[in-house]
Amino acid sequence: MADPACKACQGSWPRADHFIADLGLSNVYLHNDQFFPGWTLVVLKQHATELFHLAPTERVQLMEEVSLVAQSLAQVYEARKINYELLGNQLPHIHWHLIPRLANDPAPSEPIWRVPHDLKSLSGSDLQNAVQRLQQALHRAR
Numbered sequence: 796m797a798d799p800a801c802k803a804c805q806g807s808w809p810r811a812d813h814f815i816a817d818l819g820l821s822n823v824y825l826h827n828d829q830f831f832p833g834w835t836l837v838v839l840k841q842h843a844t845e846l847f848h849l850a851p852t853e854r855v856q857l858m859e860e861v862s863l864v865a866q867s868l869a870q871v872y873e874a875r876k877i878n879y880e881l882l883g884n885q886l887p888h889i890h891w892h893l894i895p896r897l898a899n900d901p902a903p904s905e906p907i908w909r910v911p912h913d914l915k916s917l918s919g920s921d922l923q924n925a926v927q928r929l930q931q932a933l934h935r936a937r
Contacts, residue, residue, distance in 0.1 A: 798842040803888040809836050812922065815929050818860040820853060823933070825925055826892070830915040831907055833872040833895040835929070837861050844887045861891050867932035868895045875900075878907065 802808035809824040815835070816823045826834035837860060846854055865877045874895035881891050894907055902910045917925055 796842060798888070801842055801888050802886060803838055803890065804842050808886070809838065813926070815926050816933050818863065818933075820856050821860045823864055823929070825917070825922070825929070827916060828914050829917050829925070830910075830912045831894050831900075832897065833868050833874070833893075833925075833929075834907075835864060835868060835893045837864050837891040837893060839889040843889050844883060846881075846889065849889075857889075861893070863933065863936055864891075865893050867929055867936050868893055870936075871928050871932045872897060875903075880906075 797804040799805070810827060813825040813827065814822065815825060818837075820841075821837045821839050824836045824838065826836055828834060839857065843849055846857075849857065861879070865879070868874060869877055872895040874897060876896040878894040878896060879891060880894070881889070883889065892907075896903060901912075
C-alpha cells in the first residue's frame with residue numbers, strides 16, 4: 796500500500812529519467828549523484844519501512860533483485876567491491892543504495908557519506924549511456 800506522504804510512493808523520487816529497470820518487487824534507478832560512478836538505487840515498489848514488514852518470500856525476492864543489480868554493476872564498472880546501504884533515516888521507504896567502489900576510488904576505506912564532494916550529475920547522452928549499459932548488463936544476467 797502506498798503512503799501519500801512518501802516521495803518514493805508519490806513517484807517524485809528517484810528521477811524518472813534515471814529509470815533503469817523493473818525487476819518485479821523493485822525498480823532500479825541511477826542515482827542523481829554520480830561522483831561515485833554507477834551509484835544505483837533499488838527501490839521497493841510497495842511502501843514498507845523495514846525488511847521485517849515484508850513476507851519472507853518478498854525478502855528473498857528483494858535480495859535476489861539487489862544481488863542481480865550488484866552483479867551487473869560489478870561487471871559494468873569493474874568494481875573492486877560493491878557497497879550496500881539500506882538506511883531509511885531520511886526517506887523511510889525500503890531502498891538500497893548500491894555503490895561500486897572502483898580502483899580509482901578517492902576514499903576506498905570510507906563510506907561514501909563521509910567523502911566531501913560536489914554533486915556530479917549526468918545528463919543527455921552521458922545519462923542515456925550509463926542507463927543503457929546497466930540495462931544491457933541486467934538483461935544478460937537474468
